[in-house]
Amino acid sequence: MLPVELQSPKEIAGTIARRARALRLHRAWTQQETAERAGVTLASYRRFERTGSISLDRLLRVAVAxxxxxxxxxxxxPPPAASLAEMARLEASESRKRGRRRDAKP
Known part of the structure; x- marks a missing residue:
């Protein structure tokens, strides 16, 4: 298996789905039982195991279940600070940031 940095999003999703299936089987749960515990529909859970496709909300529900x-x-x-000076700089810059506003064109 490739390191996650070298995988496509679809491959990563497939890996996550296979891991969820393996964990479900380790717990001896059916897909129906897992879906009920997660609060998702059986169809959504089956699709997730088959394709890796699932919404973030449902993925989090399955992970918790x-x-x-x-x-x-x-x-x-955020990445860990390399020094005390960098940590102080990061703490000072934690105020809300916004992107640049574009001028409206007529």
Whole structure:
């Protein structure tokens, strides 16, 4: 298996779906039981296992139901500071940022 950095989004989704299926089977749950515990429809859960396609909300529900949500808080975590000076700079820059506003064209 390729490192995640070298996989396409579709490949990553497929890997996640296979892992969810393996965890479901390890718990000896049916697809129906897993869908009910996650609060998603059976059709959505089946599609997820088959194709890897699922909404973020449903993916999070499935992860919680399967007890596989550890590490999600790191998904978009800021990189660790390399020094105390950088940490101070990062803390000072944590105020809300906005993108540049484009001038409206008539």
């Amino acid at each position: 399967l007890g596989a949500y550890g590490g999600l808080e790191q998904l978009f975590a």
